[in-house]
Amino acid sequence: MNPKQQVEQLAKEINSYIPGMSIDCVLLGYKEGRMHVLVLKFKNADHWALPGGFIKKDEDMELAAQRVLFSRTGVTIPFLKQLRAFGTVNRRQINKFYSPIDYLPFPQAIKDFFNERFISMAYLALVNPETFVPVPDDFSEVCEWHPIGEVPYPLIYDHADMIDYAQQYIRQQIKYQPMGFSLLPERFTMNDLRGLYEAVLGHELDRANFQKKILKLEILNRHEKQMSGGAHKAPYLYSFNVEQYNKTLEKGLGFIS
Amino acid sequence: MNPKQQVEQLAKEINSYIPGMSIDCVLLGYKEGRMHVLVLKFKNADHWALPGGFIKKDEDMELAAQRVLFSRTGVTIPFLKQLRAFGTVNRRQINKFYSPIDYLPFPQAIKDFFNERFISMAYLALVNPETFVPVPDDFSEVCEWHPIGEVPYPLIYDHADMIDYAQQYIRQQIKYQPMGFSLLPERFTMNDLRGLYEAVLGHELDRANFQKKILKLEILNRHEKQMSGGAHKAPYLYSFNVEQYNKTLEKGLGFIS
DNA sequence: CCAAAAGTGTTCTACCTACACCCATGG
């Protein structure tokens, strides 16, 4: 599609969306020992943004978030949670993005839609970055992972706040929810898992005690040893056992401090 | 205001609200040893609802929730938190409320506004019920407290889900946040506080251990004994110490199971 | 002086932390 066709397409679609309400997704992945967040860079502008979109009038809000993420990743994300709505009046005045809307001959209907005051629902999604190659949307030229502590500047509007909120959220919740398993490959070593917890919590964990605590939860399958290339004892591989997890969930999970 | 004036007033106001988005408040109070929720009964209909409203186009979402609550209670609620958005397409088909909109000669603008698909942001508010007398809104004839486990039937739409969600939320959060102090009078006995925790958690707590745990948090001021009428040792009165709480918050609160 | 409720102390247990020890592997 050329830009003109895109605009026509958008003009057609714009009326099928709920006005004044958007969705932004904090998609987090674990890569190279650190937490990363997926961000987009706009065409012809040094502004970055979270993947976002709008809600169709006949579409569940949850599905809208899935659709937004699918169009950037090509995969359906199992771990998807509402974070919170960002609803101050001036939130789009902060780090304002001068979008193509402002200076290109878009139809008035589109300009009106975008210039309304917007409340945005922030979603958190967790994923293993190796499972797909991110693709930019029509307005972006780059779509890539950045370490969560080193996001590019400026992020439009209050998107940096959303990322901060997401980081706070997973830091609290990883103690009670098995988030780790959404971020790792199906099979992983105890070292991988501990590295992830350390990355999320921001501090080191005792190797021996971590292992014991995790194993006591009884939500892992232990598989045969991998034959590693290292000159040392090869570690076990583990995978997440969903049925066991659902059983033990009732008793309540312990937690990792 | 007579009904006709109300309608005219509403017609004027309707355009100042964000369409397609509403706010519903789960206002909880602690009364007679049990948690209660504030609900409204519509005029000429056996339907109940949470206090709700809409967001003005130039109003922060948070303030809209405060405004809704203020108009029912006459007080500003210090404890107010977003719960989550309820955003399925069919949420207003469940326990549908046949409102006056449906059968009275309202202006078309109002009917259109109400008949749109709505996403609702649910808020949680905690309050001591003794601090005000609830007042119904223009469409309601009753506004009163009901025990949270015995809400009247039917609640419109998904309002029962909102209450359930709120109950789950406070059950988890009371372990980490000092919610109790929003629900009690300024001065209270340890018995009062424990009764509240038992009401929220749904099970009894050991008297001696509860006292020690709470006191160890060092967020209470102990005052002189009240002279009770009982034939027994008079209990201390306590009050919540906000400054101490903010200090100890950094270390992280312990929790009450 | 007694009953009732409030406040405090004691014991037992479970778990968490820190660290030591042993094991497997490849060079």
Next chain:
DNA sequence: CCATGGGTGTAGGTAGAACACTTTTGG
């Protein structure tokens, strides 16, 4: 055979659960 990293064991400390004991008050 040894350096490296993985797996497990152990001692000490801390905190929670259960329950006993003491204190205060009005009748």
